[in-house]
Amino acid sequence: MSEINEVRAREPQRIGELLGARRRRDLFAAEGQLMIVACDHPARGALGVSGRRNAMADRVELLGRLATALARPGVDGLLATADIAEDLLLMGALEDKLVFSSLNRGGLQGSAFEIDDRNTGYDVRGTLDARFDGLKMLTRIDLDDPATVATLERQGRVVTECNRAGLVAMVEPFMSRRAGGKVVNDLSPDAVIKSVAIASGLGSSSAYTWMKLPVVDEMERVMNATTLPTLLLGGDPEGSPDETYASWSAALALPSVRGLVVGRTMLYPADDDVAKAVDTAVGLLR
Numbered sequence: 001m002s003e004i005n006e007v008r009a010r011e012p013q014r015i016g017e018l019l020g021a022r023r024r025r026d027l028f029a030a031e032g033q034l035m036i037v038a039c040d041h042p043a044r045g046a047l048g049v050s051g052r053r054n055a056m057a058d059r060v061e062l063l064g065r066l067a068t069a070l071a072r073p074g075v076d077g078l079l080a081t082a083d084i085a086e087d088l089l090l091m092g093a094l095e096d097k098l099v100f101s102s103l104n105r106g107g108l109q110g111s112a113f114e115i116d117d118r119n120t121g122y123d124v125r126g127t128l129d130a131r132f133d134g135l136k137m138l139t140r141i142d143l144d145d146p147a148t149v150a151t152l153e154r155q156g157r158v159v160t161e162c163n164r165a166g167l168v169a170m171v172e173p174f175m176s177r178r179a180g181g182k183v184v185n186d187l188s189p190d191a192v193i194k195s196v197a198i199a200s201g202l203g204s205s206s207a208y209t210w211m212k213l214p215v216v217d218e219m220e221r222v223m224n225a226t227t228l229p230t231l232l233l234g235g236d237p238e239g240s241p242d243e244t245y246a247s248w249s250a251a252l253a254l255p256s257v258r259g260l261v262v263g264r265t266m267l268y269p270a271d272d273d274v275a276k277a278v279d280t281a282v283g284l285l286r
Contacts, residue, residue, distance in 0.1 A: 001060045004090050015086050019130050023095045027133060027168075033252065033285040034076045034231065034259030037069045037278075040102035040136075041263060043081040043121060046109055049268040056268070059087075065267045067093045068274045074282035079136055079170075079261055081121045099132040100170060103158065107140070107147075107183075114183045115140060115176065116147040119154060124161040134168025136212060136261075139199050140176040140183070152202065159203030170261075172212040172233065173199035189218040193225040200226055212261055219251045226256065234262030241270060241277075249284045259285060 007014055028034070041047070042056055049055040056062055066084070069075060070093045077098030078085060085101070088094050104121030107114040117140055127135045139155050142148050155171070162169035173195035174185040186192075196211060203209065211230040216222060223230065232251055234244075244265060251257055262281055269277040 001063065004087055007090055015089065018089050022089065022131065024131065024133075025096050025098065027098065029076075033257070034098070035074055035278075035282050035285060036077050036079050036098065036100065036231065036259065036261040037066060037075060037266065038079040038234070038261045038263035039066055039084050039267070040079060040081045040104055040121070043083065043102070043104050044108055049264045050270070052268070056264075062267070063087055063091065065274050067091055069266055069278045070094075070097060072275055072278040072282065074285065075278060076259075077133070079263075082126070085130075085132075098134075099130070100134045100136050100168065101127040101130065101132050103135060103137045105138050110182065113147070115142045115145040115151070117151045117154075119158070124158060124165055124167065127167060128165055132167075134170055134208075134210070135162055136170040136172060139171055139173040139195075139202070140185070141173065141195060141198055142176045142178070142183070144177060152198075155199075156202040159209055160205065163203055163205035163208045167208060169203070169209045170212050170231070171199045171202065171209060174214075185214075187214055187216045189216055189222055192216050192222050196222070196225045200228060210258075215247045215251045220254060223251075223254045223256050228256070229258045230256050231259050231261045232257060234260065234265040241280075245280060245284060248281070252284055252286060 047054050047056040066088060079100040081102045081104050101122035103119040106118035106120045107116050137155055137158055159169045175191040175195045176183050176185050209228055211226055211228050212233050213230055215232050266277045266281055
């Protein structure tokens with residue numbers, strides 16, 4: 001990885017040159033669902049995986065795991081912040097891949113300002129300049145926190161700009177609340193349905209708006225709450241791998257579900273076999 005550091009120090013303009021020359025692909029292949037590898041966790045200080053507090057702290061190791069995942073058959077692309085995306089670009093790992101940029105969030109985990117999700121990563125112009133395919137935004141809604149209304153206003157503007165630019169606006173909504181001094185997401189079916197209803201109405205057009213949703217109980221009822229294309233998120237795994245894959249498989253069979261956006265579950269599996277974890281997830285896709 002010393003080559004990446006050398007380029008960043010001496011030839012930073014190469015990043016723009018490589019972005020301009022990168023081979024792109026259509027959003028969908030002739031058939032099938034999408035598999036997107038997600039990695040925007042480090043930029044919000046979330047380095048832990050399955051109880052390992054600093055699992056994602058080693059950037060060289062993380063990039064190696066990402067490169068392995070992106071090279072596996074059936075993997076369509078990446079969702080990441082600029083630092084990760086540009087490192088992988090310099091490694092040649094983004095050729096013929098979809099790339100979704102992350103707005104990231106300023107409301108860092110555990111902070112007093114956690115629900116104030118100001119956008120601190122990519123913006124619409126940066127996504128267009130990079131020739132990426134869409135932009136993902138976390139949209140946490142806490143009905144007891146006045147900062148929520150500013151978050152919704154900002155996200156609505158971003159959704160509008162994405163739709164005008166023809167970029168996928170991938171909205172990841174949650175009904176959230178403070179419990180024990182921490183912000184937690186309500187993963188009950190009714191709460192997810194409510195978050196979908198709110199997020200679906202953001203912006204002056206929804207033509208290019210997608211949902212990014214957790215797999216929860218009563219997933220069929222959740223998916224009946226929207227006509228928008230939906231990708232399923234992996235999150236930080238809690239149950240056994242077999243339980244996780246079974247829940248994904250059932251949800252992927254629903255008509256509106258267009259694929260998976262998975263990060264830590266595949267990048268840091270319990271047996272540390274990234275290729276096997278990715279291949280297993282890809283095998284679930286229709």
